Amino acid sequence: MTDEQLVASYLHTGNRDALGQLIDRNVGRVRRVVYPMVLNHADADDVVQEVFVRVVRGLGSFRQEAQFATWLRRVTMNTVYRFLKQRQRTRTRLVETASAVEPPCDCRPEQSALDGELDEVIGHALEQLSPELRGALVMTVFDEVTPAELATIEGCSRATIYWRVHRARRAMKKLLKDWV
Amino acid sequence: MAREDNDRLNRILREWLDRADDGADREALRQSITQAVDRMTPMADSGNETGRRRRRTSRTICAAVAAAAVLLVAVLWPFRNARQPEPLPRGNDPTQELLAKLDVDELQRRLALLDQLDDLFEDRWEWMVECGDRVDMHVSSKPMDGVSSEPVAVRLAVLVRDNPAEAFRVEEKTFVLTRAEQPVEAVLEDGVSRKLYFWVFPIDDGLFTYDVDLQTTEPRKMSIRTSGAVASGRPTKILSFEQDGRQYRVYLLLVPGRPPSASDRTRQA
Numbered sequence: 001m002t003d004e005q006l007v008a009s010y011l012h013t014g015n016r017d018a019l020g021q022l023i024d025r026n027v028g029r030v031r032r033v034v035y036p037m038v039l040n041h042a043d044a045d046d047v048v049q050e051v052f053v054r055v056v057r058g059l060g061s062f063r064q065e066a067q068f069a070t071w072l073r074r075v076t077m078n079t080v081y082r083f084l085k086q087r088q089r090t091r092t093r094l095v096e097t098a099s100a101v102e103p104p105c106d107c108r109p110e111q112s113a114l115d116g117e118l119d120e121v122i123g124h125a126l127e128q129l130s131p132e133l134r135g136a137l138v139m140t141v142f143d144e145v146t147p148a149e150l151a152t153i154e155g156c157s158r159a160t161i162y163w164r165v166h167r168a169r170r171a172m173k174k175l176l177k178d179w180v
Numbered sequence: 181m182a183r184e185d186n187d188r189l190n191r192i193l194r195e196w197l198d199r200a201d202d203g204a205d206r207e208a209l210r211q212s213i214t215q216a217v218d219r220m221t222p223m224a225d226s227g228n229e230t231g232r233r234r235r236r237t238s239r240t241i242c243a244a245v246a247a248a249a250v251l252l253v254a255v256l257w258p259f260r261n262a263r264q265p266e267p268l269p270r271g272n273d274p275t276q277e278l279l280a281k282l283d284v285d286e287l288q289r290r291l292a293l294l295d296q297l298d299d300l301f302e303d304r305w306e307w308m309v310e311c312g313d314r315v316d317m318h319v320s321s322k323p324m325d326g327v328s329s330e331p332v333a334v335r336l337a338v339l340v341r342d343n344p345a346e347a348f349r350v351e352e353k354t355f356v357l358t359r360a361e362q363p364v365e366a367v368l369e370d371g372v373s374r375k376l377y378f379w380v381f382p383i384d385d386g387l388f389t390y391d392v393d394l395q396t397t398e399p400r401k402m403s404i405r406t407s408g409a410v411a412s413g414r415p416t417k418i419l420s421f422e423q424d425g426r427q428y429r430v431y432l433l434l435v436p437g438r439p440p441s442a443s444d445r446t447r448q449a
Contacts, residue, residue, distance in 0.1 A: 023213055028206060035200060036193075045209050052213045056220060115199060122196045141190050142197055147383075159389035159409035162381050166391070170363065172189055180189050 003068035036138045037080045074153045125175035136164035287333040287435040307358040309366040316366040330360040339429045373397045
């Protein structure tokens with residue numbers, strides 16, 4: 001079944017399994033967009049949960065001729081931007097990079113050390129980007145969204161998206177000059 | 181070159197996210213989402229009824245929003261062109277005379293320079309900027325990936341007039357020969373200090389998105405920063421502004437493509 005069919009099944013028959021399947025199918029993809037935006041595992045989990053709460057609450061207004069994936073991305077990015085604004089206001093900046101995560105195995109300690117250093121640099125580099133530039137980079141690189149679809153999601157022109165992606169890449173290349 | 185850099189950046193970013201994802205407890209996250217959703221919709225049937233009620237409410241809200249949007253569009257429609265790039269009018273605008281050199285033929289002739297530049301620098305040249313009697317050019321230390329980067333010739337013109345009764349006159353004219361996606365960062369000193377940042381990227385339907393940052397200090401301090409999209413081959417007004425009582429207009433003309441270079445001909449042979 002497609003995502004759209006699962007939505008229809010839940011809305012028309014109240015099928016909870018369809019809803020569960022919809023969440024299972026999309027939770028990983030949403031988290032892969034949210035984590036690089038908020039750069040903290042605990043915050044990422046909270047935001048992903050908030051995304052799905054909003055999705056379920058808003059399913060009634062979802063136009064079924066539209067693509068569920070596009071709608072989900074829009075809800076995700078709106079939730080992320082709102083979260084980042086709130087976090088900035090409360091000034092609780094908790095930057096956690098992947099280096100804090102236990103490496104899966106210690107069979108290549110030199111490589112792990114190099115990866116740890118690079119992970120820290122990437123986390124800090126992403127944090128330097130404004131939410132809009134980071135969003136453009138994250139959506140195009142990690143979720144492979146086309147500029148046209150991203151323009152629809154963000155409600156701006158394609159030229160603006162190309163410009164944001166270019167700016168973000170330029171900044172990242174500068175900040176990661178020893179690796180790129 | 182830019183494409184290779186982009187690929188490398190994409191790869192290290194994706195590897196970084198894969199490593200970060202390893203530490204995420206996906207199952208715990210699934211459970212917490214399911215619990216949160218269950219709290220919202222405790223029973224399937226009532227959830228369904230709530231959904232129907234919510235759909236009716238949202239249809240009413242949508243209708244109201246749509247009516248408001250139609251009203252807003254009707255009010256704002258006359259101003260729709262206020263912020264869009266404006267192609268140069270084809271009538272008897274005296275401005276056009278001053279912009280006579282902003283023509284496609286001239287830029288196409290300039291594109292022919294590519295042959296000589298590629299021969300001279302063995303495909304290492306990145307961009308060339310000409311302004312007044314000064315030229316700045318950048319050459320990389322190793323050959324560019326010329327096949328993937330489309331060459332583009334650009335004319336940027338700044339027009340000025342001191343009061344609305346006067347015709348516009350050309351204040352600045354800059355010629356840029358570059359490649360798509362190649363950032364141009366030029367500094368020109370010929371009594372007037374100019375710094376130009378320029379970047380262009382082809383999008384669909386003959387459109388190009390651009391990013392311009394031009395700073396001058398003498399004789400007038402001027403700062404032009406704008407970005408947007410233009411159609412190739414048409415002089416387009418990309419910015420209007422007033423500064424110190426003067427009115428400024430900034431026009432951009434862009435022509436893509438190149439004649440086959442000497443190295444292309446050799447390869448073909």
